[in-house]
Amino acid sequence: xxxxxxxxxxxTLSEEAFLTINCTYTATGYPSLFWYVQYPGxxxxxxxxxxxxxxKGSNKxxxxxxxxxxxxxxxxxxxxxxxDSAVYFCxxxxxxxxxxxKLTFGGGTRVLVKP
Amino acid sequence: KAGxxxxxxxLIKTRGQQVTLSCSPISGHRSVSWYQQTPGQxxxxxxxxxxxxxxxxxxxxxxxxxRQFSNSRSEMNVSTLELGDSALYLCASSLEGESGTYSGxxxxxYFGPGTRLLVL
Numbered sequence: 001x002x003x004x005x006x007x008x009x010x011x012t013l014s015e016e017a018f019l020t021i022n023c024t025y026t027a028t029g030y031p032s033l034f035w036y037v038q039y040p041g042x043x044x045x046x047x048x049x050x051x052x053x054x055x056k057g058s059n060k061x062x063x064x065x066x067x068x069x070x071x072x073x074x075x076x077x078x079x080x081x082x083x084d085s086a087v088y089f090c091x092x093x094x095x096x097x098x099x100x101x102k103l104t105f106g107g108g109t110r111v112l113v114k115p
Numbered sequence: 116k117a118g119x120x121x122x123x124x125x126l127i128k129t130r131g132q133q134v135t136l137s138c139s140p141i142s143g144h145r146s147v148s149w150y151q152q153t154p155g156q157x158x159x160x161x162x163x164x165x166x167x168x169x170x171x172x173x174x175x176x177x178x179x180x181x182r183q184f185s186n187s188r189s190e191m192n193v194s195t196l197e198l199g200d201s202a203l204y205l206c207a208s209s210l211e212g213e214s215g216t217y218s219g220x221x222x223x224x225y226f227g228p229g230t231r232l233l234v235l
Contacts, residue, residue, distance in 0.1 A: 034223070043119075043205055044226040089158065093224075101148050101209055102171050103224060105158040 002027045006090045006106035013080055013113050021075040021109045023064075023090035031092040033057075033066055033073040034103070038087045047075075047088070080113045087111070116142055119208050119227035127233045133194040136230045140187050140208030146170075147189040148224060149181060152203040161204075164189050165211060196234045203229045 006023045013019060025033065032051045036044040048057030053068035064075045073090060090106040120139045128134050140147050148171075149161040160173040164183035181191040187208075193200055207224035 036226070043121075043228040044207075046223060046225065049223060101146050101163045101165075101207075101222070101224060102160050102173075103148075103150075103158075103207075104160070107157050 002031065002092055002094070002104040004090050004092055004104055004106035006088075006109055008107065009087075009110035011109060011111045013111070015082060015113055015115050016079045017113075019075070019077045019080045019084070019111065021088055021090075021111070023073045023075065023106060025071050025073065025090075025092050027071075027092055027094075027104075030068065031094060033064070034091045034093070035062070035064055035073070035075050036089045036091060036105075038089065038108070040086075044089065080111075082113050082115055085111060085113045119206055119225055121204075121206050121227040121230050123230060124228065125231050125233075127235065128196050129235050130196055130198060132196050133192060134196060134232060135190055135192045136204055136206075136232075138189045138191075138206030138208075138227060140189070140206075141210075141225055143210060144208035144225075145187050145211045146209045146222070147183055147187065148207045148209075149189070149191050150205045150207065151175075152205060152229070153201075158205075161191065193232075198234050201232060201234045203231050205229045 003026045034049045035047040037047045048059040050057040050066035056065045062077045087108045087110045089108045091103045122137045146165045148163040152158045163171040167183045178194045183189045207226045209222040209224045
């Protein structure tokens with residue numbers, strides 16, 4: 001079955017530091033890949049997505065590139081802010097929706113940015 | 116457009132009781148999925164509804180059930196609550212094609228704020 005593995009946290013950084021959160025996946029075919037972010041006490045917000053190999057998703061300074069050869073979708077941001085403190089989830093969905101919608105999530109990575 | 120809304124936001128129940136949670140999808144979205152989030156198990160898929168039919172189901176006991184109405188609003192029900200059912204329950208909606216059987220990449224799922232259930 002499908003699975004997603006992401007680095008365990010917490011990741012503690014200073015403001016303006018570079019952030020990388022590793023994500024690798026196991027799936028049949030080429031699924032769509034997502035990064036969601038969860039702020040304290042809230043639901044999940046879509047951060048970015050990529051639907052095919054070599055696609056780069058980007059939003060709010062965050063980027064991730066769909067790497068088929070390494071089955072990875074690492075999240076990066078060049079200069080984090082305190083407001084980026086949250087839990088980040090990597091997720092994949094099955095290639096075709098004929099089987100219905102279902103996201104498979106990684107365990108989440110808590111990021112804490114200190115001023 | 117208004118986002119996905121879930122009610123209630125917080126709920127406290129005792130063991131053995133049952134609970135019903137509600138989800139209103141983004142206008143025009145016809146697919147609604149439910150997920151359970153716990154510190155120990157993370158985010159787990161419960162089920163998905165499209166056009167009032169359950170299209171996909173996760174590995175949860177039969178105490179967990181759901182339904183979808185003609186206006187795409189969905190409810191999930193948990194009967195005979197157990198302590199381990201304490202969790203954040205998240206609903207997500209996505210846009211589907213006219214037939215719902217479009218064979219292409221999955222549409223993005225948009226999540227609501229969740230209902231936090233505490234079972235005592």
